[in-house]
Amino acid sequence: MAIVLLVMLLLRVRDPVPGMMGKQATVEDIANKREELGLNRPRYVQYFTLLQQMVTFDFSQELWTQPGMTVGELLRKSVPISLLLTLPALFLTTVISVCIGMISAYARGRLLDKILVFFAVLGMSISFLVYIIFGQYFGSYQLGRLVGQPVFSIHGYEPGLQNWAYYMLLPVLISVIVSMGYNTRFYRAVMVEETTQDYITTAWSKGASTSKIMFVHMLRNAMIPIITRIMITLPLLVTGSILLERFFGIPGMGDALLSAISNNDFPVIEVFSSIFAGLFICSIILTDVLYAVFDPRVRLQ
Amino acid sequence: MRRLLAQLVSVWCLAMVVGCSPSTEDNGEKVLYLPMETAGPNSLDPVKGSSQYDSRASSYVYQTLLQYKYLHRPLELEPLLLTEMPEVSEDGKLYRFKLRQDVFFHDDECFPEGKGRRLVSEDFFYSLKRMASKKNQPKSWWLMADTIVGFDEFKAEQNEANEFDYDAPVEGMKILNDHEFEIQLKEPFYRFTYTLAMFQTAVVPREAVEHYGKKFSRHPVGTGPFLLKEWEAGSSMTFVKNPNYWEETYPNDPGLNKDGSEPYLGYLRDKELGFYQDAGKKLPIIDRVELKMFVQKQPMWLKFRIRELDYTAVPAENFSEAYIKRTQKLRKEYADMGIRSEPVPLVDLIYYGFNMEDEDFGGYDDRQKWLRQAISLAIDWEERNEAFYNNLNGIYDGPIPASLAGHPKNGSLPYAYRGPDLARARKLLVKAGYPEGKGVPKLVFFTSRAARLAEMAEMSKRHLAKIGIELDVRLVDFSTLTDALRNRRAPFFGLSWVSDYPDAENFLQLFYGPFKSPSSNNFNYDRPEYNKLYERIRVMSPSSERTELYEQMRDMVIEDAPMIGSMERTRYFLINKRLQNCKPIESFKLAQVPQRQIAEISQEPINRCGPTLSAGSFTTFPSSWRLCCW
Numbered sequence: 001m002a003i004v005l006l007v008m009l010l011l012r013v014r015d016p017v018p019g020m021m022g023k024q025a026t027v028e029d030i031a032n033k034r035e036e037l038g039l040n041r042p043r044y045v046q047y048f049t050l051l052q053q054m055v056t057f058d059f060s061q062e063l064w065t066q067p068g069m070t071v072g073e074l075l076r077k078s079v080p081i082s083l084l085l086t087l088p089a090l091f092l093t094t095v096i097s098v099c100i101g102m103i104s105a106y107a108r109g110r111l112l113d114k115i116l117v118f119f120a121v122l123g124m125s126i127s128f129l130v131y132i133i134f135g136q137y138f139g140s141y142q143l144g145r146l147v148g149q150p151v152f153s154i155h156g157y158e159p160g161l162q163n164w165a166y167y168m169l170l171p172v173l174i175s176v177i178v179s180m181g182y183n184t185r186f187y188r189a190v191m192v193e194e195t196t197q198d199y200i201t202t203a204w205s206k207g208a209s210t211s212k213i214m215f216v217h218m219l220r221n222a223m224i225p226i227i228t229r230i231m232i233t234l235p236l237l238v239t240g241s242i243l244l245e246r247f248f249g250i251p252g253m254g255d256a257l258l259s260a261i262s263n264n265d266f267p268v269i270e271v272f273s274s275i276f277a278g279l280f281i282c283s284i285i286l287t288d289v290l291y292a293v294f295d296p297r298v299r300l301q
Numbered sequence: 302m303r304r305l306l307a308q309l310v311s312v313w314c315l316a317m318v319v320g321c322s323p324s325t326e327d328n329g330e331k332v333l334y335l336p337m338e339t340a341g342p343n344s345l346d347p348v349k350g351s352s353q354y355d356s357r358a359s360s361y362v363y364q365t366l367l368q369y370k371y372l373h374r375p376l377e378l379e380p381l382l383l384t385e386m387p388e389v390s391e392d393g394k395l396y397r398f399k400l401r402q403d404v405f406f407h408d409d410e411c412f413p414e415g416k417g418r419r420l421v422s423e424d425f426f427y428s429l430k431r432m433a434s435k436k437n438q439p440k441s442w443w444l445m446a447d448t449i450v451g452f453d454e455f456k457a458e459q460n461e462a463n464e465f466d467y468d469a470p471v472e473g474m475k476i477l478n479d480h481e482f483e484i485q486l487k488e489p490f491y492r493f494t495y496t497l498a499m500f501q502t503a504v505v506p507r508e509a510v511e512h513y514g515k516k517f518s519r520h521p522v523g524t525g526p527f528l529l530k531e532w533e534a535g536s537s538m539t540f541v542k543n544p545n546y547w548e549e550t551y552p553n554d555p556g557l558n559k560d561g562s563e564p565y566l567g568y569l570r571d572k573e574l575g576f577y578q579d580a581g582k583k584l585p586i587i588d589r590v591e592l593k594m595f596v597q598k599q600p601m602w603l604k605f606r607i608r609e610l611d612y613t614a615v616p617a618e619n620f621s622e623a624y625i626k627r628t629q630k631l632r633k634e635y636a637d638m639g640i641r642s643e644p645v646p647l648v649d650l651i652y653y654g655f656n657m658e659d660e661d662f663g664g665y666d667d668r669q670k671w672l673r674q675a676i677s678l679a680i681d682w683e684e685r686n687e688a689f690y691n692n693l694n695g696i697y698d699g700p701i702p703a704s705l706a707g708h709p710k711n712g713s714l715p716y717a718y719r720g721p722d723l724a725r726a727r728k729l730l731v732k733a734g735y736p737e738g739k740g741v742p743k744l745v746f747f748t749s750r751a752a753r754l755a756e757m758a759e760m761s762k763r764h765l766a767k768i769g770i771e772l773d774v775r776l777v778d779f780s781t782l783t784d785a786l787r788n789r790r791a792p793f794f795g796l797s798w799v800s801d802y803p804d805a806e807n808f809l810q811l812f813y814g815p816f817k818s819p820s821s822n823n824f825n826y827d828r829p830e831y832n833k834l835y836e837r838i839r840v841m842s843p844s845s846e847r848t849e850l851y852e853q854m855r856d857m858v859i860e861d862a863p864m865i866g867s868m869e870r871t872r873y874f875l876i877n878k879r880l881q882n883c884k885p886i887e888s889f890k891l892a893q894v895p896q897r898q899i900a901e902i903s904q905e906p907i908n909r910c911g912p913t914l915s916a917g918s919f920t921t922f923p924s925s926w927r928l929c930c931w
Contacts, residue, residue: 015780015784016780017780018780018783018784018787019778019779019780019781019782019783019784020780021440025440025443025819026442026443026446026819026820027819028435029438029439029440029442030819032435032438033438036438062515065343066343066344066518066519066534067343067344067346067349067438067515067518067519068344068346068515068516068517068518068519068520069519069534074534077534133599136599136600136603137599137603140603141603141606141607144607145607150607150609154600154603154604154607154609155593155595155600155601155603155604156536156537156593157533157536246596246597247597247599247600248600249536249593249594249595249600250536251533251534251535251536255340255535256534256535259340259535262778264778264780
C-alpha cells in the first residue's frame with residue numbers, strides 16, 4: 001500500500017494548478033495556490049504527510065475542486081449511494097449466473113447449453129456503454145412513453161429506500177445483464193469441472209435427485225472458485241460504477257472519482273486509492289478465512 | 302428454485318409500483334426544473350468562482366451593483382443594488398454610487414437573532430477587498446488589478462502583514478455614508494462599469510464569511526431572490542424563494558418610440574410572446590428552482606423530451622431530431638407541442654493561435670508573416686462548421702465577434718486571409734521561400750482533449766497537408782495546455798475566448814504586448830503601434846472614433862496573422878410551453894437564463910415522477926395530467 005501511494009505521488013508529473021486557476025490567473029495567483037495546497041513542499045514531506053493521514057484515518061483534507069467540502073464528507077455521502085447500486089447488482093448477478101452456469105453445465109453439449117453459451121458470449125461482446133445508452137433510451141424513455149408515465153428515472157437521484165427502485169433498479173438491471181455474460185461463462189466452466197468428479201457419480205449411484213446433486217453436492221464443492229470471484233469484486237463495490245453513475249446522474253463514488261481524476265483533485269484520488277488498497281488486502285484475508293469455512297480440508301494456521 | 306423465482310417476480314412488481322408513484326405538482330408551488338451542463342459549480346463564493354456555472358449558480362443568491370437589462374438587446378446595463386447608474390466625473394475617473402436602502406441580506410444564523418441586516422456601503426468595499434487577499438485564493442483579481450487608486454498597494458501591504466486587515470483604508474475607496482460611496486480610478490477605464498455587473502464583484506456580508514470560514518463556499522448568504530436550500534455536489538441544487546426579498550419588479554413595458562420604432566431590437570417579438578404580461582410584478586415570481594446537473598447530454602435531452610425539464614440547450618447530436626437542418630426551423634412535432642425555439646448567438650471567438658516568439662512560426666518579418674498567412678489560407682472553417690456544428694456557427698474575419706463595434710460588415714474583409722484559398726496560400730509559401738511547403742518544419746499543435754477536438758485537429762491536419770505542411774497534433778488535458786501556453790512552449794494552439802463583457806476591448810486585449818503569457822496574450826504578440834492604440838482605447842467610452850481605432854487594431858491582427866479564425870457559436874434553446882417570460886442568454890459568463898427575472902409558469906404541470914409518495918397516490922393521478930404531458 002505504501003508503494004502504491006509512493007508511485008501515485010511520483011506520478012504527479014503534471015502541475016494541476018494552472019488548469020485549476022483558469023486562463024486569467026497571474027504567476028502570483030498560481031504560486032499562492034501551490035503554497036495553499038502544499039505542492040511547494042518537497043516530495044518526501046508530501047509523501048509522509050499523506051502516509052500519516054492514511055494511517056490515522058484523517059480524511060479532513062479539503063477537496064481542491066469543491067472548497068468547503070472534505071474528503072471524509074464526500075466518502076460518507078458517496079459510498080452508501082454506490083453500495084445501493086453495486087450490492088444488489090452483485091447479489092443478483094451471482095445468484096442468476098450461478099444458476100444459469102449450473103443449468104448450462106447440466107445440459108452440457110445440448111441445445112440449451114449452446115443457446116445459453118451463445119447469449120453469454122453475445123453479452124460479453126457488446127460494450128457496456130451500448131447497454132447503458134440503449135437501456136436509458138428504451139428502458140426509461142420509451143417505456144415511460146408506452147406506459148403513459150415515467151417508470152424508471154432517466155437521470156438523477158433522491159435519497160431514501162422508498163426511492164430506490166425508481167432511481168436504481170434500471171442501472172442495477174443493466175449492470176446485471178452486462179456482468180452475466182462473463183460470470184455465466186466462468187461459473188459454467190467451474191460447474192462442468194465439478195460434474196466430472198467422482199462424488200457426483202457416487203451421489204447419482206445413491207439415488208440423489210438432480211436438484212440435490214446440483215444445489216447441495218455440486219454447489220458446495222464449487223464454492224472455492226465462487227468465493228474467490230466474489231471476494232475479488234468486493235473492493236470494487238465501493239468504487240461504484242463509473243459509467244452507470246455518470247449516465248444516470250447517481251452521485252456515487254464512481255462519479256466522484258471520475259470527476260476527481262478529470263479535475264486532478266489529488267486528495268480524493270489519494271484517499272480513495274488508499275482505501276481501495278486497504279480493502280483489497282482485507283478481502284484477500286477474508287477469502288482465506290472463508291475457504292476454511294466452506295472447505296474442511298483447508299485449515300488456518 | 303420456483304420459490305426463488307416467485308420471490309424475484311414479487312420484488313420486481315413491488316419495485317414497479319413504488320417506483321412509479323408520481324407526485325402532484327409540488328404542493329402548489331411554482332417550481333422550475335432546469336439543467337446545467339456540467340457536474341455543477343465548484344464554489345458559491347464569488348471571489349473563488351470563475352466559470353459561467355459558478356456565475357449562474359451564484360446569480361440566485363448574490364447580487365451585483367449593476368445588471369444587464371433582462372429583455373433589452375443589445376445588452377445594456379442598469380442599476381440593481383443601486384438607486385441609479387453611478388455618477389461619473391468629467392474626467393471619467395471618479396465614480397459615485399448610491400445604494401438602495403431597502404436591501405437586506407438573507408436571514409441566517411450568522412446575524413444576531415438570525416435576522417439579515419440591511420446592506421451598507423462598507424459591504425461592497427469588504428467584498429472587493431476579499432478579491433485582494435491571497436488567503437481567499439481569488440480567481441478574479443485581474444478585474445481589479447491596476448484599476449483603483451491605492452488598491453494594488455493595499456493588496457501588497459496586507460498580504461505581507463501577519464493578518465489581512467479589511468478595515469485598512471484604500472486611497473481610492475471612500476465611504477460617504479451608509480448608502481453612498483466613491484471610487485477613484487487610476488485611469489478612466491470604461492470596462493470598470495462592466496466589472497460591476499460581474500458576479501465576482503457581488504456583495505457578501507462579512508458576518509457570514511467570518512462565521513462559516515471555509516464552509517462559506519457552500520453556505521452562501523447574499524441579498525438575492527433565492528436561498529440555497531440543498532446542494533448535492535455533482536447532482537442537484539435547490540433554491541427557494543427569499544421571503545424578505547426587496548421590491549425588485551419585472552421590467553415595465555417601454556412602449557414604442559414616438560416615431561413608431563422599436564425601443565430595442567426584438568421588442569415587438571417580445572411583446573408578441575407575452576414578455577410584458579408580468580410588467581411591474583414583484584420578483585421572484587417562482588417559489589423554487591431545481592437545478593439538475595448533467596455531464597452527459599443524452600439524459601438531459603431525454604428528460605427534456607418527457608418534460609421533466611423546462612428548457613434545454615439542444616445538443617449537436619440531437620439537432621436534426623428537433624430542427625430541419627437545411628432551414629434550421631423547428632420541426633412541426635415540436636412546434637405542435639408548444640415548444641419554443643430560441644437561437645442565441647454567443648459572443649465568443651474560436652481560433653487557432655501562433656506563438657509569436659516561436660523561432661519557426663513566430664516573428665514579424667515578411668517571410669514569417671507570409672508563412673502564417675499561407676497556413677491561415679489553408680484552413681477551411683466552412684468545412685469545420687458543416688462537419689461539427691451543423692453549419693450553425695458564424696464565421697468572420699478578425700478577432701471581434703458580431704454584435705460588437707469593430708466587427709467587419711457581413712463578417713468578411715477582402716484583405717483577410719480566410720481559407721480555403723489554396724492557390725493564394727501556395728503563392729505566399731513561394732514568397733516565403735517554402736515552395737510546396739518544402740522546408741517548413743513540422744507545426745506542433747497543442748489542443749485540448751475535450752470532445753471532438755481530436756477530430757477537428759485531424760481535419761486541420763488534412764487541410765495543411767494540401768499545401769505540404771505537416772501538423773503534429775498534441776492532444777493534452779486542459780491543465781497541460783494552460784501550462785504550455787503560460788510557458789510559451791506551444792508554437793500553435795487551438796483555443797476559444799468567451800467575452801467577459803460586451804465590448805471588443807475584451808478581445809483586443811488578447812494581443813496587447815504587456816499582457817503576454819503568462820497573462821491573457823497567449824500569442825505573445827507585441828507590436829508597439831498596436832500597444833499604443835490599445836492604451837488609447839481602454840480609456841475611451843463608446844464613440845465612432847473608438848470604433849475606428851478598433852478597426853485599425855483588428856486589421857493589424859489580420860495582417861500579422863498571429864491568429865487564424867474566427868468562429869462564434871450559436872446555441873439553440875428549446876423552451877417548454879409552460880415556461881413563460883423566458884428569454885435565454887449565454888454571454889459574458891452570465892446565466893443561460895437569468896432565472897431571477899423570469900418565470901411565470903402556466904398551470905400546465907411538469908411531468909415529474911415523484912417516487913416519494915406512497916403507491917396509493919398512483920390511483921389519484923389525474924388523467925388530464927397525462928394528456929398534458931404526453
